Amino acid sequence: MDFDLTEEQQMTQKMVRDFAQSVIAPRAEEIDTSAAFPEDVFDELGKLGLMGIPFPEKYGGAGGDTITYTLAVEEIGRVCGSTGLSYAAAVSLGASPIFYFGTEQQKEKYLTPLAAGKKLGSFGLTEPDAGSDAGGTSTTAKLSGDSYIINGEKCFITNASYASTIIVTAVTGKDKKGKNIISAFIVPANTPGVTITSNYQKLGVRGSNTAAIVLEDVEIPADHLLGDPEKGFKQFLYTLDGGRISIAALSLGIAQASLDKALDYAKQRKQFGKLISSFQAIQFKLADMAMEIELARGMVRKAAWLKDHNRSFAKEAAFAKLFASETATRAANQAIQILGGYGYMQEYQVERYLRDAKLMEIGEGTSEIQRLVIARQLGC
């Protein structure tokens, strides 16, 4: 048993922290208010090799592990939820499925530019009528000669407006029991028939790009099918399990930022002639925040460790995502309470943390879905 991070993990953590604090943090407020995707920040993340942490060097990655990746997500999330979300989605959802399930050729052609940070990937699963019930996908892909013709609509897709490739799930047929067979496809974003629009006005993570995709007779070569044609559903469940670890790490970053801000404020703010950090009412809030954050961190690390050791991690990833996201919302909410009137003001940032944190309880599986995943793992 060893709770210490390795030297590489510590170095990565420090490097990302330094970069996030000096380059992203000064931009966070503007990224939120203007709701503009910070493309230049992603260029920098790419140059630092952060877009390819968990992928092997031969595909343009850094050959790091999941733990290292979660450290990076946490540090970015600590300064900017929007950047953190787009980062986590690009790596865990845009690139990882190609790494997990792609052929050698697909990896070379499509994973390499993503891992090297030259292009951005996106993952189109959710549909207007298929959210938590992803099995209810109605987008279809029909084989016609050497091509698939895809028709349908996707919504709430992170990074799609800036993506070079979108992994799209679609129904390709029915099995013997009459259930839909879902497959995944690598769709280059510039394929004719792909229309991407980004008109959402969001509560939080406003600088993270979110788009709707319409696919109209989109023709892609048959070899763009990703992984096993029969197991698209299982594949995206596995992808989401991995993604959950990163959303948990991102939540952890937001929660940590909330505690940092609240603690800092409590140690400076005087009321009734005393620092408010000397009042038990404030101390108890801070103590709860610190405790929950550390518990969440333990779970994130364990889930990542299990994944790195090729062990099953679905339950732990759900634990981590559920607990860390709810911790983030509570911590941000309490931070606002501790800062009082100031906390409600944009200038003090904690109101942004709360708006950003709320998404963590919804994206990549709502808290309710996490509980279902856990219950299923318990054998219910």
Added chain:
Amino acid sequence: MNIYVLLKRTFDTEEKINIQQGKIDEDGAEFIINPYDEYAVEEAINQRDQHGGEVTVVTIGEEDSEKQLRTALAMGADKAVLINTEDDLEAGDQFTTARILEAYFEGKQPDLILAGNVAIDEASGQVGPRLAERLGMPYVTTITNLEIKGESADIERDVEGDVEKVQTSLPLLVTCQQGLNEPRYPSLPGIMKAKKKPLEELELDDLDLDEDDVEPKTKTIEVFLPPEKAAGRVLEGEVNDQVKELVSLLKTEAKVL
């Protein structure tokens, strides 16, 4: 070119520093590469990329200093050397450091040695110049630009905000000032490669030095934090009276007049 960087591991002065029994409490402190030495590492890498050769980063310290050396390797240095004095030395000063480095450089043929202008912990700024003196090579401190052409070096150095231009020859030791460059972040591939790069560990014995040879010439009598900054005072009343009061306060309270 044979390029060497003298690097020091220091505590981060931007973090809170605690003093316990006359010593800085290392438990809560954050440790970093001395920021001025980061300019030296960056410059060394740039010079190597321009002129070829190899960058070796040298530090004197303890086992823990390996982390800062690995960071320099991750930034792009080729080799690192840790002169570990943990078991041999109780205390050291600038003489100790310069003497050990002199022994280290014996038989080596450095073309360029780069160091930080000062270390942010003790800020003596002595090690670089003293080492150059001992090695009998020219040195230029607080440099903000370095152009090497063959055996000659055109240097700009910061002199209290002005620029002085100096021309000198290799082999050469320089100390680096803010403004020389913008140190890079170690990239992820750099971090992953750092572990495979050579890191040599030496002790005083390996340099044919005894403890006595490097015994410090100075003694640290006391270590203390600067006094807490008190709240400012705003004088009131007629301007003439304020001036009189200010002068009297500067004499009696601040004792600067």
